[in-house]
Amino acid sequence: MKVVNKGINKLDSMSLVTGKPVYTDDIAPKNCLTVKILRSPHAYAKILNIKTETAIKVSGIECILTYKDVPQTRFTNAGQSYPEPSPYDRLILDEYVRYVGDPVAIVAGIDEKSVQKALKMIKVEYEVLKPILDMEEAIDNNTVIHTEDDYTVNFDIGNDVKRNICCSGGFESGNVDEEFEKCDVIVDEVYHTKANNQAMMETFRTYTHFDYNGRLNVISSTQIPFHVRRIVATALDIPKSQVRVIKPRIGGGFGAKQTAVSEVFPAIVTMKTGKPAKIIFDRYETFSAGTSRHEMKMKVKIGADKEGNIKAISMYTLSNTGAYGEHGPTTVGLSGHKTMPLYNKANAFKFNFDVVYTNTMAAGAFRGYGATQGIFALESAINELAAKLDMDPIVLKQKNLLEEGEVLTAYHDEHLQSCTLNNCINRGKELIKWDEKYPYRRISDSKVRSVGMAIAMQGSGIAGIDIASVQIKLNDDGFYTLLIGATDMGTGCDTILAQMAAECLECDMDKIVVNGVDTDQSPYDTGSYASSTTYVTGMAVVKACEKLKEQMLEEASKIMKVEKDTLEFDGKIIYNKDNSITIDRLAQELVVGDGNCLMASGSHSSPYSPPPFMAGFVEIELDIETGNIDIIDYIGVVDCGTPINPKLAKIQVEGGIAQGIGMAMYEDITYNTSGKMKNNSFMQYKIPSRLDVGNIIVEFETSYEPTGPFGAKSIGELVINTPSPTIANAVFNATGVNIRNLPITSEKILMEMMKK
Amino acid sequence: MQIKCYINGRLFNEDIEPDMLLIDFLRNLGFTSVKRGCDTANCGLCTVVVNEKAVLSCSVLAASINEKHITTLEGLEDEAKIIGELIANEGADQCGFCSPGFLMNVITMKKELENPTDEEIKHYLSGNLCRCTGYMGQLRAIKKYLELGKDGE
Structure with missing residues (x-):
């Protein structure tokens, strides 16, 4: 391969690194109205009265909207394919507010000062209701969070909203109870992962205006332009044909922007006033009025015989979706289905779940999407099982590991066609020097160095649901335009998709122009989430390019007056043994007279979601007097099939590990007793700085996935999954203490050590 | 109030509100490389150089840069x-x-x-x-x- 599997720089690199105006707020017109939101101070309340008469008189204020002014059509902000699995439980503004931060009024004015002034002058009278803040108290609580008559779900998701259950379900293969009876050793524990914030550097932001056709244009920092088109149209109760969504460059997403957090607010202002409008969420709002990772409590039971043969695994997950059900029904499944298959040799699997409403900020999508939570639980339990069996966890894992060729019973019976996880484990073990360092070494009176490890999987797109389409045009000078609906959010998907096109068309990268997303012009794509872009959109690129090549051969055969099947294509010329035509010349001939302008489309959806795999290893230094941990080295060895761009893939792994370290060690959204978020800024919610991540070392163990483009699988989400269980394992190896409740803080470690 | 300063070597005479932050002053003048990432002086995105010294422009009043030289990435x-x-x-x-x-x-x-x-x-x-x-x-x-x-x- 000439272009694929090469570390090519991102196409947009130089404009990004030199600070060019390419992001939403940089390109918004100066005459946009400033839009801000008055937010609820109560976790649960009914609005009895809102007085806006004084506020509207503030000089410069254009409009103030309350729940009486918005369409009464419920919708979900979750960016998901039709029919949306998340309940229709939102209005733009509602008479009931269900968490501290829920919108109460929208204010738009000519500048920030006038809007801030007006916000302070709105008087709201609330009937304060008793909130539910603990997810374990949600089911059958006297408080019911969604009492509205027009609450709907699009299909059966095990919803029982009167009991505060957003979604429930489960599956069993084999009989776990019978298998547990036969086991010599059982681990049965509960693991608790917390709500985390995606904390992308660019906060939520959108501007809107009417174009010359009177259509609503939405320019937004989003991962899901096509879903935003639907969500905005539904929320505003206007035809989808009246909405156009454009995605500029995006300052990070990590799932946060798979939910339409900011779009509806300026959109309704533009609808009401006819004027351009812009909303920029500040960091406080981005923390406290966006979406978080779903907090989950997972009860894991694993049984094995004395030799360490795992017989059965059962999991029950309780997931907190917060005040609204965005992504609630879909994240939870991954906590079982994208974890248990790792130990496919077990005879029986069982997985049940409930997703509940509480009066906290809605949860949503965050890299890993439930698998991250499940991997912490399952891998921690497996590591505990190894300790009970007095086995090295690596030996236990390798003994029970899934293998290429197997049918994965806990993964929708998918046939595993590519897997080098065993090699990943072996290589990681070598790099960390496991055999020398396991379990720990005392290095001074107060310091211990220990190692820990965990393995992980994810999917590549949503099988049978995600769909991507691309178009590729031959232009008059013999270069190509690749139109995609997938959304580059810094990850480099524009670049890797161009690499695939260049490989198919056997040309240099500079012959491929990639056009970012505009719903009026780009072909449909579900968006960049669920680790789908490389695998799903990539195959659409391959299909489109193959079609275009056929069309070019067809046209060349007419011009050259030879049979098409005598012709060969080498990227620069089309030829047979007697004659040839350059691609440039062909392209020129096709745009004059009775030519034929060539464009091909490709659309792809996969019945499979082949899992990528990773083995994570850490060496920590633990202070036994304080419980403090420092990361020394973190090793990640990854099977993502063929890395399309090894350089960008490596950065995905390094970045995912760093985020995972934050989740493992300190990221934890917490609320006070009245439901107000305590840590809604970088001052109180710490994300890893460059001093905190140790030395990260990444390698690949390439496999070949036959259903993916050039053998590729996904990488983006997988890489956040190993740090939590890996660090927990290292802490156990240093101290004998199991921390089952994230984050793994020095306080928790020390408290547990003192109990021993 | 009126201030005079040099941005990337070019002289600017501007009328500003006394409570205006340097980050907003610069972005309003089109120096959009200066980004806001937080509201608590934690993220470093808005770093510019004022008289040879790197500062967070979210934490400096525009009024205080009178007669000074500011450098942005532009x-x-x-x-x-x-x-x-x-x-x-x-x-x-x-x-x-x-x-x-x-x-x-x-x-x-x-x-x-x-x-x-x-x-x-x-x-x-x-x-x-x-x-x-x-x-x-x-x-x-x-x-x-x-x-x-x-x-x-």
């Missing part, structure tokens, strides 16, 4: 391209939103620290957050940048 285009390319070569540009503030601080660091160790580099730049890269690629790029100009390169 004024350091050649240097930005050099460092930027090294970062891109590592694949570490990613979303790019933290880049301008980060580059401003890297350029200042090169002037202030002589042959810094990895630890010194990490400490100097610890106020520049990045959520995409895990920092390793940035470190590899910075070390190459600091090597430039040595050995007569």
Whole structure:
């Protein structure tokens, strides 16, 4: 391969690194109205009265909207394919507010000062209701969070909203109870992962205006332009044909922007006033009025015989979706289905779940999407099982590991066609020097160095649901335009998709122009989430390019007056043994007279979601007097099939590990007793700085996935999954203490050590 | 109130509100490389240089820069391209939103620290957050940048 599997720089690199105006707020017109939101101070309340008469008189204020002014059509902000699995439980503004931060009024004015002034002058009278803040108290609580008559779900998701259950379900293969009876050793524990914030550097932001056709244009920092088109149209109760969504460059997403957090607010202002409008969420709002990772409590039971043969695994997950059900029904499944298959040799699997409403900020999508939570639980339990069996966890894992060729019973019976996880484990073990360092070494009176490890999987797109389409045009000078609906959010998907096109068309990268997303012009794509872009959109690129090549051969055969099947294509010329035509010349001939302008489309959806795999290893230094941990080295060895761009893939792994370290060690959204978020800024919610991540070392163990483009699988989400269980394992190896409740803080470690 | 200052070497006479922040002053004038990433002076995205010293423009009043020289990344285009390319070569540009503030601080660091160790580099730049890269690629790029100009390169 000439272009694929090469570390090519991102196409947009130089404009990004030199600070060019390419992001939403940089390109918004100066005459946009400033839009801000008055937010609820109560976790649960009914609005009895809102007085806006004084506020509207503030000089410069254009409009103030309350729940009486918005369409009464419920919708979900979750960016998901039709029919949306998340309940229709939102209005733009509602008479009931269900968490501290829920919108109460929208204010738009000519500048920030006038809007801030007006916000302070709105008087709201609330009937304060008793909130539910603990997810374990949600089911059958006297408080019911969604009492509205027009609450709907699009299909059966095990919803029982009167009991505060957003979604429930489960599956069993084999009989776990019978298998547990036969086991010599059982681990049965509960693991608790917390709500985390995606904390992308660019906060939520959108501007809107009417174009010359009177259509609503939405320019937004989003991962899901096509879903935003639907969500905005539904929320505003206007035809989808009246909405156009454009995605500029995006300052990070990590799932946060798979939910339409900011779009509806300026959109309704533009609808009401006819004027351009812009909303920029500040960091406080981005923390406290966006979406978080779903907090989950997972009860894991694993049984094995004395030799360490795992017989059965059962999991029950309780997931907190917060005040609204965005992504609630879909994240939870991954906590079982994208974890248990790792130990496919077990005879029986069982997985049940409930997703509940509480009066906290809605949860949503965050890299890993439930698998991250499940991997912490399952891998921690497996590591505990190894300790009970007095086995090295690596030996236990390798003994029970899934293998290429197997049918994965806990993964929708998918046939595993590519897997080098065993090699990943072996290589990681070598790099960390496991055999020398396991379990720990005392290095001074107060310091211990220990190692820990965990393995992980994810999917590549949503099988049978995600769909991507691309178009590729031959232009008059013999270069190509690749139109995609997938959304580059810094990850480099524009670049890797161009690499695939260049490989198919056997040309240099500079012959491929990639056009970012505009719903009026780009072909449909579900968006960049669920680790789908490389695998799903990539195959659409391959299909489109193959079609275009056929069309070019067809046209060349007419011009050259030879049979098409005598012709060969080498990227620069089309030829047979007697004659040839350059691609440039062909392209020129096709745009004059009775030519034929060539464009091909490709659309792809996969019945499979082949899992990528990773083995994570850490060496920590633990202070036994304080419980403090420092990361020394973190090793990640990854099977993502063929890395399309090894350089960008490596950065995905390094970045995912760093985020995972934050989740493992300190990221934890917490609320006070009245439901107000305590840590809604970088001052109180710490994300890893460059001093905190140790030395990260990444390698690949390439496999070949036959259903993916050039053998590729996904990488983006997988890489956040190993740090939590890996660090927990290292802490156990240093101290004998199991921390089952994230984050793994020095306080928790020390408290547990003192109990021993 | 009226202030006079030099931005990237060019003279500006502007009428401002006394409570205006330097970040808003600069963005309003079109220096949009200056990004806001937080409201608590934690992220480093808005870093600019005022009279040779790197400052967070979210924490400085525009009124206080009267008669001073401000440099934003727009004024350091050649240097930005050099460092930027090294970062891109590592694949570490990613979303790019933290880049301008980060580059401003890297350029200042090169002037202030002589042959810094990895630890010194990490400490100097610890106020520049990045959520995409895990920092390793940035470190590899910075070390190459600091090597430039040595050995007569």
